[in-house]
Amino acid sequence: VTTTRLKDYLPPAYLVDSVTLDVDIHDGVTTVTSELALRRNPAAAVSDAMMFNGEGLTLRSLALDGKVLDENSYRYEDGELVLSGLPEKATLVSVVDIDPENNTALEGLYVSNGMYCTQCEAQGFRHITFFPDRPDVMSSFRTTVRADKKRYPLLLSNGNPVAQGEEGERHWVTWEDPFPKPCYLFALVAGDLACLEDVFVTCSGREVALRLYAEHRDLDKLDHAMASLKNAMRWDEHTYGCEYDLDIYMIVAVSHFNMGAMENKGLNIFNTACVLAHPATTTDAGFQRVESVVAHEYFHNWSGNRVTCRDWFQLSLKEGFTVFRDQMFSADMNSAAVKRVEDVDFLVNHQFPEDQGPMAHAVRPEEFEKIDNFYTLTIYEKGAEIVRMQYHLLGAEQFRKATDLYFARFDGQAVTCDDFVDCMQEVSGTDMGQFRRWYSQAGTPVLSVVDQVAPEGYRLTFRQHTPPTPGQAEKLPLVIPVRMALLDAQGEPVPLDEEGRREQVLIIDQQEQTFHFPVSESVTPSLLRGFSAPVVLEFDYRKDQLAALLSHDSDGYCRWSAAQRLYFAAMDRLVKGQSSPDLEAAALQPALEQVIDRAGEDFAQAALLLMLPSEVALGDRHSPLDPAAVHEAHQQLKQAIGRALQAHWLSLSENLLATELQMDGVAMGRRQLRNLALDYLAAGGHPEAARIAVELFELPLCMSEELGALRTLVHHGLSGAEQALAQFAQRWKDEALVMDQWFSVQASAPGESTIDVVAELLEHPAFDWKVPNRVRSVLGALAGSNPSAFNTPKGYQLFAQALGRVDALNPQIAARIANAAARLHRLEPGRQQLLRQQLQAVLETASANLREVLTRILS
Numbered sequence: 001v002t003t004t005r006l007k008d009y010l011p012p013a014y015l016v017d018s019v020t021l022d023v024d025i026h027d028g029v030t031t032v033t034s035e036l037a038l039r040r041n042p043a044a045a046v047s048d049a050m051m052f053n054g055e056g057l058t059l060r061s062l063a064l065d066g067k068v069l070d071e072n073s074y075r076y077e078d079g080e081l082v083l084s085g086l087p088e089k090a091t092l093v094s095v096v097d098i099d100p101e102n103n104t105a106l107e108g109l110y111v112s113n114g115m116y117c118t119q120c121e122a123q124g125f126r127h128i129t130f131f132p133d134r135p136d137v138m139s140s141f142r143t144t145v146r147a148d149k150k151r152y153p154l155l156l157s158n159g160n161p162v163a164q165g166e167e168g169e170r171h172w173v174t175w176e177d178p179f180p181k182p183c184y185l186f187a188l189v190a191g192d193l194a195c196l197e198d199v200f201v202t203c204s205g206r207e208v209a210l211r212l213y214a215e216h217r218d219l220d221k222l223d224h225a226m227a228s229l230k231n232a233m234r235w236d237e238h239t240y241g242c243e244y245d246l247d248i249y250m251i252v253a254v255s256h257f258n259m260g261a262m263e264n265k266g267l268n269i270f271n272t273a274c275v276l277a278h279p280a281t282t283t284d285a286g287f288q289r290v291e292s293v294v295a296h297e298y299f300h301n302w303s304g305n306r307v308t309c310r311d312w313f314q315l316s317l318k319e320g321f322t323v324f325r326d327q328m329f330s331a332d333m334n335s336a337a338v339k340r341v342e343d344v345d346f347l348v349n350h351q352f353p354e355d356q357g358p359m360a361h362a363v364r365p366e367e368f369e370k371i372d373n374f375y376t377l378t379i380y381e382k383g384a385e386i387v388r389m390q391y392h393l394l395g396a397e398q399f400r401k402a403t404d405l406y407f408a409r410f411d412g413q414a415v416t417c418d419d420f421v422d423c424m425q426e427v428s429g430t431d432m433g434q435f436r437r438w439y440s441q442a443g444t445p446v447l448s449v450v451d452q453v454a455p456e457g458y459r460l461t462f463r464q465h466t467p468p469t470p471g472q473a474e475k476l477p478l479v480i481p482v483r484m485a486l487l488d489a490q491g492e493p494v495p496l497d498e499e500g501r502r503e504q505v506l507i508i509d510q511q512e513q514t515f516h517f518p519v520s521e522s523v524t525p526s527l528l529r530g531f532s533a534p535v536v537l538e539f540d541y542r543k544d545q546l547a548a549l550l551s552h553d554s555d556g557y558c559r560w561s562a563a564q565r566l567y568f569a570a571m572d573r574l575v576k577g578q579s580s581p582d583l584e585a586a587a588l589q590p591a592l593e594q595v596i597d598r599a600g601e602d603f604a605q606a607a608l609l610l611m612l613p614s615e616v617a618l619g620d621r622h623s624p625l626d627p628a629a630v631h632e633a634h635q636q637l638k639q640a641i642g643r644a645l646q647a648h649w650l651s652l653s654e655n656l657l658a659t660e661l662q663m664d665g666v667a668m669g670r671r672q673l674r675n676l677a678l679d680y681l682a683a684g685g686h687p688e689a690a691r692i693a694v695e696l697f698e699l700p701l702c703m704s705e706e707l708g709a710l711r712t713l714v715h716h717g718l719s720g721a722e723q724a725l726a727q728f729a730q731r732w733k734d735e736a737l738v739m740d741q742w743f744s745v746q747a748s749a750p751g752e753s754t755i756d757v758v759a760e761l762l763e764h765p766a767f768d769w770k771v772p773n774r775v776r777s778v779l780g781a782l783a784g785s786n787p788s789a790f791n792t793p794k795g796y797q798l799f800a801q802a803l804g805r806v807d808a809l810n811p812q813i814a815a816r817i818a819n820a821a822a823r824l825h826r827l828e829p830g831r832q833q834l835l836r837q838q839l840q841a842v843l844e845t846a847s848a849n850l851r852e853v854l855t856r857i858l859s
């Protein structure tokens with residue numbers, strides 16, 4: 001295994017101005033002929049040698065400027081082809097054979113349900129042909145795809161179709177992409193697919209053909225993606241001045257896919273889970289996911305494709321920025337307050353643990369072994385928070401000027417995170433020097449705040465500290481914008497200065513800073529409003545202050561955060577045996593009742609406020625971690641709240657029922673709250689819970705209702721659960737995405753005994769080790785969201801064995817799932833020892849991808 005380091009970056013010796021590809025698909029073998037127009041890179045040190053990547057290619061011939069090269073004139077080993085003695089300009093033609101049918105790793109060209117498709121980011125293109133597989137080599141592509149006419153009537157690649165023809169049983173289509181792009185954005189599809197077509201007229205009046213492709217049976221599940229795409233296109237014109245640039249925009253839905261989706265130029269390829277949506281088969285959360293992923297990939301056309309990354313250390317340049325863009329889009333399309341809380345919840349409960357564990361790395365990492373392992377929450381979600389802070393520091397108007405500058409200056413180039421921040425700095429005239437540490441420094445900063453009421457007024461003192469992370473012991477102070485207000489006894493913000501401002505952004509850029517406010521009454525600080533910086537905020541709130549924030553704060557994030565603090569404190573006391581569940585529930589009751597009383601203002605927000613933090617999140621607060629004790633405390637509080645407020649849960653379960661299907665935000669919020677109420681009702685052991693769940697399950701209006709009912713039945717072991725599971729499987733056996741839910745509902749049922757269920761699920765005829773969605777629905781659910789089943793001797797053993805089995809087929813997926821074991825070092829000694837042994841056993845045969853992750857976890 002070789003480590004790649006940012007500090008070793010060198011520009012490529014040669015550029016590839018254009019690529020002509022010929023992909024000839026036959027059963028058993030696909031032959032790829034490529035013609036590369038090479039030119040010495042003026043920006044590189046003079047060299048006549050050039051390296052091309054190539055993995056698993058069977059080389060048939062190589063010719064330079066028309067002359068066939070014999071074996072002595074090149075070197076091809078360890079995935080690298082090196083040619084020396086190249087002239088200033090040259091044409092390299094290679095012919096290779098590849099084997100897409102046996103490609104279970106799903107990178108490069110592979111087959112999914114009889115359809116040929118590609119995944120090239122990050123380094124898949126080298127599995128298709130020889131090429132300098134790095135994002136700073138941008139070329140114009142001309143691609144011809146050839147295949148059997150009957151079985152593959154549809155032949156797609158990037159750009160516009162420019163020629164086509166037939167040869168007996170076979171046919172071919174040539175595509176040309178006028179925009180130079182790195183090879184990671186190359187895509188190709190050959191298959192027999194149905195198409196939903198529409199037209200979008202851009203702001204300058206150009207017509208763009210929109211074509212969404214899926215298997216014929218899924219044609220009725222494309223409308224939502226189409227609507228989302230059109231909204232995203234309009235939004236990007238309006239918000240960023242970004243207009244679409246080709247005549248065609250295509251999305252293809254694929255069942256076997258390693259991630260969510262891929263932004264290939266003009267030809268996005270999507271995991272079916274992120275593009276197909278129908279109320280009968282897709283949950284409300286699924287609908288929202290489709291909307292945001294469709295938008296995300298579309299937004300990449302500018303933030304990623306027109307302006308791309310110089311090297312993979314800059315990945316967050318495109319991903320952090322694009323996540324920020326999709327978050328703002330979804331906020332505009334739906335409830336902004338709810339969206340912000342959902343995003344923060346995700347960041348805090350998933351990215352923070354990553355940043356505090358063995359996998360911690362900077363948003364711009366310094367080194368990696370397998371770049372696939374760095375498509376992380378830190379690069380994506382923390383990266384988005386860093387862009388968001390810049391947005392707020394500059395303000396919407398200046399930020400837009402800065403992004404205009406960024407897109408104009410770097411169009412058609414491969415650039416760095418620093419180039420992005422330079423634009424912010426230039427436009428705003430502020431020195432962003434210290435701010436840039438957010439990109440290089442790993443770890444979650446902790447911001448401790450204390451207040452003091454003095455005769456001269458109110459004082460807040462902030463201290464920042466970032467704990468050490470692997471390979472980075474010393475941390476420097478960051479620039480932390482803290483949006484804040486001070487609330488009076490009625491929950492109203494008081495004036496903070498002579499001008500009467502009631503909200504302010506404090507910039508914390510030293511280790512310790514104190515701020516004074518001319519306020520003499522007793523106040524509750526509302527801090528980090530809107531979650532203005534990705535930090536852990538410590539403040540010793542009194543219970544009554546938290547209850548006041550939860551009821552009165554006008555900031556959605558602060559309300560939610562107050563609720564989380566109340567729940568965590570209660571469960572912490574239960575874990576430590578310092579209190580009783582009924583006492584805790586009784587103490588929470590008035591605050592929760594206030595939320596329920598106001599639920600009609602925003603059902604989704606109420607649901608977020610009423611939902612307990614997960615068992616995993618609770619576990620992350622306790623070290624050494626005893627998952628059984630944490631499980632017990634979590635269950636106890638949930639049950640006690642279920643009992644204490646049972647009249648409310650009952651009436652919410654019954655009264656929020658809709659009579660006809662609606663898919664708007666309000667209807668989705670109602671369903672979310674209703675499902676939560678039903679869950680609490682069941683947790684409290686209410687005798688009506690099973691009846692209500694079964695009734696809903698029998699006659700659901702949509703999948704959110706059906707699955708919500710099924711989950712309640714299964715997770716609480718209510719009578720009717722077994723029958724419902726059987727009925728569900730019978731009803732949906734032909735819908736893969738719905739069956740994924742069937743698997744994951746069972747694998748995530750809390751409790752030790754679920755591990756036996758998981759063992760059976762892995763043997764189920766419908767379980768398929770080659771389909772990432774299915775693997776995730778069982779192993780991801782077990783290891784990621786079912787700590788009480790996972791953290792058992794049998795859980796560890798089963799997980800490790802399964803990991804090895806997945807790894808043999810698909811290293812990227814195995815490595816991704818292995819991340820769930822990153823809490824190893826926090827476990828109590830007994831379990832830690834068991835898990836360590838199991839992981840060590842897998843390590844012996846692990847792929848390079850899996851090895852990198854396991855080694856970090858075990859170190």
Ligand code: B3K
Binds near residue numbers: 121300319
């Ligand atoms: N850029 C792709 C991710 C590719 C992951 C490769 N291992 C999807 C996205 O972020 O939009």
Ligand code: ZN
Binds near residue numbers: 296300318319322
């Ligand atoms: Zn992306």
